[in-house]
Amino acid sequence: MAIYKIHLLVCGGTGCRASESAAVVESLRASLTAAGLSDEAQVVATGCFGFCEQGPIVKVMPDNTFYTGVTPADAAEIVAEHVLKGRQVARLLYTDPQHKTPVSDAKQMGFYRKQLRVALRNCGFIDPENIDEYIARDGYAALATVLSDYSPRAAIDVVKRSGLRGRGGGGFPTGLKWEIACGRQADRKYVVCNADEGDPGAFMDRSILEGDPHSILEAMMICGYCIGADRGLIYIRAEYPLAIHRLEVAIGQARACGLLGADIMGTGFDFDIELRYGAGAFVCGEETALIRSMEGRRGEPTVKPPYPAESGYRGQPTNVNNVETFANIPVIFLKGADWFAGIGSERSKGTKVFALAGKINNVGLIEVPMGITLREVIFEIGGGIKDGKRFKAVQTGGPSGGCLTEKHLDTPIDFDTLLAAGSMMGSGGMIVMDEDDCMVSIAKFYLEFTVDESCGKCAPCRIGNKRLYEVLRKITLGHGTADDLEYMRNLSTVIKDTALCGLGQTSPNPVLSTLDNFRSEYEAHIFDHKCPAGQCKALKHYFILPEKCTGCTACARSCAVNAIVGERRQAHSIIQNKCIRCGACIEKCKFEAIQVN
């Protein structure tokens, strides 16, 4: 077996593949072959490195060189310089934006310094389509330990002691969930992996499945052993083709090795896993709706109780966990419950994966210990706000969460502190907003999403959210009235208290938290007919300063709706009810005579 001297790890996640990383792999291999070095250097397509902002990423091991924005055309130079002569290609190195210096060792990057990768331990490290690399990283060793050394009850106890809580959003203790399912008597039980990741801007689960699919299979088997199930189902949205492909490859390899199927590793334990595809409805991330969708019925939630642990898929006891929750399971058995419980905060143990998006310099995927502050995440790991703008808010928990502001920057992030601050952990989306974002429009955006995604089964969500959206729309159009704010608050409370499932119960959160934190912005829209961030078009007012206007007619000729009138060489004016606020006139005026407020 050849010993490779250099490993070139190329990101094969969806983000980097969209910018030709698959072609980078091909051309690196071709360049190595041409240079006669294909026995010395290995090219591996891995999962996501997290630094999606500057993909495609190529990481060279063992010297930890981190190349960003690599194109297929750069492959020849990397091979000729780095692989052959040991010289880094300086122009491709990541450049520290603060000091403007290239960083030669990935460990020195601010983006990675505060991260702790537990769930993402193999993402960007192994080839997800090669079971051997997973096994070399202690893959399936946790399953082997559990099957040989633990009774189901003892294994559940380990999960309980670790303090792991569900990463899908609710934060329910995982060990307890398993214990409930374990205690039910039934002919057949099911383990379900919830891979229906639907928050706008979130891609944690997708990246884990793309980068380390075997860890999910292994964890589902451990769960199956604990609760007494022999069937596993992964509910994944069809719009994740790469994750589906990698899961299919992983399941095929595990079956071929005898790690999935009957009598696994000679222990008498049987388990098999199948995929179920979702059509991409947000509500199907709710476990009862997910189960109905898997049964081939309409994806609508049902009243709890009965909980899935009592009566789930086909009426049998079913344990549903999210992808990231499962990804933590093998590590807990390999490193011990105490090790895991030693990470994180008092009541939220371990780490959390977040997808950073929005107006932040380092858009990407990060994993940090629970209890880290928002300031560390946004300004140290995230590299601060784009274009030197001012931080305004961050939305955590997607459409179910709320926005957090400057005053929350030093709050440690965990399940309980986020709830107390009026938001929630959710599945881990983090959308950062700057001074140019209008918070009323943001609330409207999330409500529009909820209205689209509501299944319509219960009235509070179906009708209430629609009304809430209409009021928000009215305010952004400048027709808000003084009692709208109280009306929205009351309606929100009613929806939260009466909606059937988690979707409806949390959907007013973006409204409530923006009302709490940015009330003055709502008031500016309603009373002053102004949008402080300048986003709401309807509230913009264009006018011409007569003392500056030379009457050149350039603006009038550029106006598509003939809203500008005036004689040649005379001051012009804008007819307000005709103006569509497109801004074309401002661009044409050479005398700064046109103003907006």
Next chain:
Amino acid sequence: MEKIKSLDDLRKKRQELESQLRLREKSNAPESLVQIKVAMATCGIAAGARAVMNTLIERTAAEALPVIVTQTGCMGYCHSEPTVEVHLPGKEAVVFGRVDARKAIDIIEKYIKRGELLDGIIPQNYERI
């Protein structure tokens, strides 16, 4: 694909496969390992640095030594190529000059394993910032 029929099978398979990823594992914690840098600039390569590097890598991999071998650019000692810098954890780096395959083995056997110095050490003539 070979079937894994028992817990022992998995253990054996893991041991066989471990070396494939050892290089990547090592680069996660280079501080605790012996770091060997082989100067692979044009002059080094012309003087035979590639054969030296291959010997170092194959030998340390075969004995599973806690060593990480990387290549580096010109160190400036063109008079004594091929040159190899060895950095034992917690010690000053030492540069050996005129290294060939035999001397590479000496470096492993004497300096890395037993801490004995060899002939042909080049005094450090610069400081890094």
